[in-house]
Amino acid sequence: MNxxxxxxxxxxxxxxxxxxxxxxxxxxxxxxxxxxSRPRQHxxxxxLWTVVPALIFAAIWAALSPSLVTASVLADPAAAVLPAGGxxxxxxxxxxxxxxxxxxxxxxxxxxEALAPVFAQAQSFYRWIGxxxxxxxAVAGAAYALSRITPLFRARAQVERGVMLxxxxxxxxxxxxxxxxxxxxxxxxxxxxxxxxxxxxxFGTTWxxxxxxxxxxxxxxxxxxxxxxxxxxxxxxxxxxxxxxGLMSAVYLTQYAxxxxxxxxxxxxxxxxGVPTVVYGYFAALTVGPxxxxxxxxxxxxxxxSESALSAGLVMGVMIIPFVSxxxxxxxxxxxxxMRDGSLAMGxxxxxxxxxxxxxxxxxxxxxxxxxxxxxxxxxTMIVVMAASGAATITLNPFESATTVTKQIVDLLTGxxxxxxxxxLAAFALGLTLFVITFLLNIVALRVxxxxxxxxx
Amino acid sequence: xxxxxxxxxxxxxxxxxxxxxxxxxxxIDVPTDEVTAFIGPSGCGKSTFLRTLNRMNDxxxxxxxxxxxxxxxxxxxxxxxxxxQLRARVGMVFQKPNPFPKSIFENVAYGPRIHGLARHKSxxxxxxxxxxxxxxxxxxxxxxxSDSGTALSGGQQQRLCIARAIAVDPEVILxxxxxxxxxxxxxxxxxxxxxxxxxxxxxxxxxxxxQQAARVSQRTAFFHLGQLVEYDATDTIFTAPKEARTKDxxxxxxx
Numbered sequence: 001m002n003x004x005x006x007x008x009x010x011x012x013x014x015x016x017x018x019x020x021x022x023x024x025x026x027x028x029x030x031x032x033x034x035x036x037s038r039p040r041q042h043x044x045x046x047x048l049w050t051v052v053p054a055l056i057f058a059a060i061w062a063a064l065s066p067s068l069v070t071a072s073v074l075a076d077p078a079a080a081v082l083p084a085g086g087x088x089x090x091x092x093x094x095x096x097x098x099x100x101x102x103x104x105x106x107x108x109x110x111x112x113e114a115l116a117p118v119f120a121q122a123q124s125f126y127r128w129i130g131x132x133x134x135x136x137x138a139v140a141g142a143a144y145a146l147s148r149i150t151p152l153f154r155a156r157a158q159v160e161r162g163v164m165l166x167x168x169x170x171x172x173x174x175x176x177x178x179x180x181x182x183x184x185x186x187x188x189x190x191x192x193x194x195x196x197x198x199x200x201x202x203f204g205t206t207w208x209x210x211x212x213x214x215x216x217x218x219x220x221x222x223x224x225x226x227x228x229x230x231x232x233x234x235x236x237x238x239x240x241x242x243x244x245x246g247l248m249s250a251v252y253l254t255q256y257a258x259x260x261x262x263x264x265x266x267x268x269x270x271x272x273x274g275v276p277t278v279v280y281g282y283f284a285a286l287t288v289g290p291x292x293x294x295x296x297x298x299x300x301x302x303x304x305x306s307e308s309a310l311s312a313g314l315v316m317g318v319m320i321i322p323f324v325s326x327x328x329x330x331x332x333x334x335x336x337x338x339m340r341d342g343s344l345a346m347g348x349x350x351x352x353x354x355x356x357x358x359x360x361x362x363x364x365x366x367x368x369x370x371x372x373x374x375x376x377x378x379x380x381t382m383i384v385v386m387a388a389s390g391a392a393t394i395t396l397n398p399f400e401s402a403t404t405v406t407k408q409i410v411d412l413l414t415g416x417x418x419x420x421x422x423x424x425l426a427a428f429a430l431g432l433t434l435f436v437i438t439f440l441l442n443i444v445a446l447r448v449x450x451x452x453x454x455x456x457x
Numbered sequence: 458x459x460x461x462x463x464x465x466x467x468x469x470x471x472x473x474x475x476x477x478x479x480x481x482x483x484x485i486d487v488p489t490d491e492v493t494a495f496i497g498p499s500g501c502g503k504s505t506f507l508r509t510l511n512r513m514n515d516x517x518x519x520x521x522x523x524x525x526x527x528x529x530x531x532x533x534x535x536x537x538x539x540x541x542q543l544r545a546r547v548g549m550v551f552q553k554p555n556p557f558p559k560s561i562f563e564n565v566a567y568g569p570r571i572h573g574l575a576r577h578k579s580x581x582x583x584x585x586x587x588x589x590x591x592x593x594x595x596x597x598x599x600x601x602x603s604d605s606g607t608a609l610s611g612g613q614q615q616r617l618c619i620a621r622a623i624a625v626d627p628e629v630i631l632x633x634x635x636x637x638x639x640x641x642x643x644x645x646x647x648x649x650x651x652x653x654x655x656x657x658x659x660x661x662x663x664x665x666x667x668q669q670a671a672r673v674s675q676r677t678a679f680f681h682l683g684q685l686v687e688y689d690a691t692d693t694i695f696t697a698p699k700e701a702r703t704k705d706x707x708x709x710x711x712x
Contacts, residue, residue, distance in 0.1 A: 258518070259518070336555070338553055338555035339555055339557060339558075340516075341513065341516065341551065342551065342555040342557065342618070342621075343557070343567070344516060344544065345511065345513060345544055345551075346544065346567060346568045346571065346621065347540075347541045347542065347543075347545035347568065347571065347625065348567075348571050349541055352571050356557075356571070357557050360559070
């Protein structure tokens with residue numbers, strides 16, 4: 001049975017259950033019984049019991065049935081033609097499956113043609129079993145729930161619990177995904193660290209993944225230049241741009257701007273955060289980079305490249321201005337007006353009031369905004385890929401080329417290396433380190449914000 | 458009512474918030490070295506009028522002030538008036554205590570610092586000590602001047618704000634319902650303090666509490682619907698008001 005048809009069947013059963021439960025509750029009500037819950041709530045309760053267990057089973061079955069199908073195909077006498085193991089066996093099975101589903105165009109392996117009908121048969125067998133159980137569950141759920149409808153039954157509270165569970169599951173999915181991402185990084189990194197010692201990776205100062213010696217792979221996989229480049233571009237150059245501009249625009253918007261100006265300028269500033277980073281990348285590579293090269297040449301560096309740390313950092317700084325300014329804006333606006341009035345009434349100018357009272361009071365929020373902006377900047381990929389070169393150097397000269405962790409991850413994974421070489425696995429180790437750093441930055445930022453909130457409530 | 462040498466004079470002062478008129482043509486003289494109370498029901502314009510005396514209404518974009526207000530005969534709304542200087546001469550204490558999130562010392566030192574009143578650290582310390590003593594707070598905080606001002610109790614915070622205001626040596630102190638957020642004991646302390654400060658400063662206090670006006674002030678002005686209804690010696694206002702509206706208000710017929 002077609003999965004879509006099955007879904008509609010279950011939903012149809014749900015609708016029937018809803019209608020009949022409501023009719024039943026209304027009949028009870030008419031009959032003079034004092035109902036605890038409204039007929040609608042009884043109906044929803046029954047409909048949930050009809051649809052939810054059936055769909056949960058359908059989802060589980062969809063995950064389980066392929067392996068059941070394969071097992072039964074292998075048990076079939078026709079499977080005797082398969083080679084004992086290895087790559088060929090898997091390919092034949094995969095081909096037979098796509099032939100059975102009608103997706104293949106003729107067979108590469110003859111054996112798969114022989115297996116295809118067996119596959120198709122097993123597939124439809126398990127599909128019908130699954131559909132049968134789903135319908136049975138739906139009917140059973142409906143019957144059980146319908147049997148519970150009595151005047152005293154608290155359907156309302158039950159539905160409330162169902163909703164609560166659904167919300168809980170929704171939030172768990174987000175958390176579990178984060179955990180899954182983290183774990184996948186950890187496992188791949190563990191494989192990497194089995195080849196390369198952690199200390200070599202974390203403290204080595206040479207990064208040249210193009211030439212990895214078999215005997216000592218750690219010697220050319222030292223991540224320090226990458227983290228230096230990331231820090232230099234994302235946390236130094238970008239912040240030199242973003243912090244003053246973001247803070248000053250926040251101060252202007254909250255303290256000086258006419259409300260009408262604020263209404264227009266604030267959304268414009270926030271649009272900056274919505275520009276795709278690829279577009280910033282163009283801007284950095286095609287406009288800012290060459291301009292900076294000319295400046296460098298004029299300053300007496302004739303061999304300056306247009307791919308410099310400065311161009312990537314500057315554009316990145318512009319990109320994260322809204323992160324700094326909107327957090328700063330919120331936290332300055334959250335400082336009670338009484339503070340501002342108190343200072344102005346002492347005869348302080350607006351400027352003195354901002355510097356001596358508003359900014360210190362808003363400081364935790366501002367700091368949190370900066371930390372979030374930093375974690376955004378060091379995770380930023382596209383701008384660096386497009387505007388900074390790949391040379392991993394430890395330098396303080398912003399006109400020189402620099403590279404970042406994210407840029408190197410892209411380079412490592414887009415090559416043609418094998419998937420389990422030290423070179424490719426290094427990408428996961430880099431990713432893990434970056435993940436941990438931004439994670440810590442976010443935690444610190446959130447704690448700072450929390451402490452700040454407590455101070456004013 | 459006029460005096461030979463009023464500290465501040467207001468002539469035909471009206472305040473508008475956008476199209477709405479909050480204060481209607483008020484003419485009043487504030488005497489030197491006495492406490493003047495503004496009383497009246499909520500929304501009668503008394504706080505708005507108070508805020509015109511040190512131009513705090515300037516911070517509200519929609520507010521507009523008409524008429525003339527003078528401090529020692531000098532028009533405070535004239536183009537040549539320096540608002541910063543004006544507010545140093547006419548200090549203000551707010552309804553809710555609003556110490557800065559700084560130490561007690563820094564709260565009091567704030568004004569002297571921005572106005573450059575202290576040349577040396579010792580001068581600044583002397584000013585802080587004197588102001589806290591005058592505000593009756595010194596004995597309670599002298600051992601913890603570096604603690605945050607916001608950690609004090611509400612009544613202490615309000616006295617800290619008064620200390621902060623008098624640290625710049627103002628001539629007039631405006632108090633906008635300074636006790637409305639405080640408990641009765643803290644209120645009594647502030648009232649004592651106002652009595653002690655009288656004679657050194659011209660004090661104008663806005664209050665909802667008629668007993669408070671009767672206790673602390675020498676002159677009382679009754680505002681109603683944006684107008685100044687009656688202004689006289691406090692005793693006269695509370696025992697023999699001339700206007701029927703004043704009498705109705707102080708006897709609790711409305712408000």
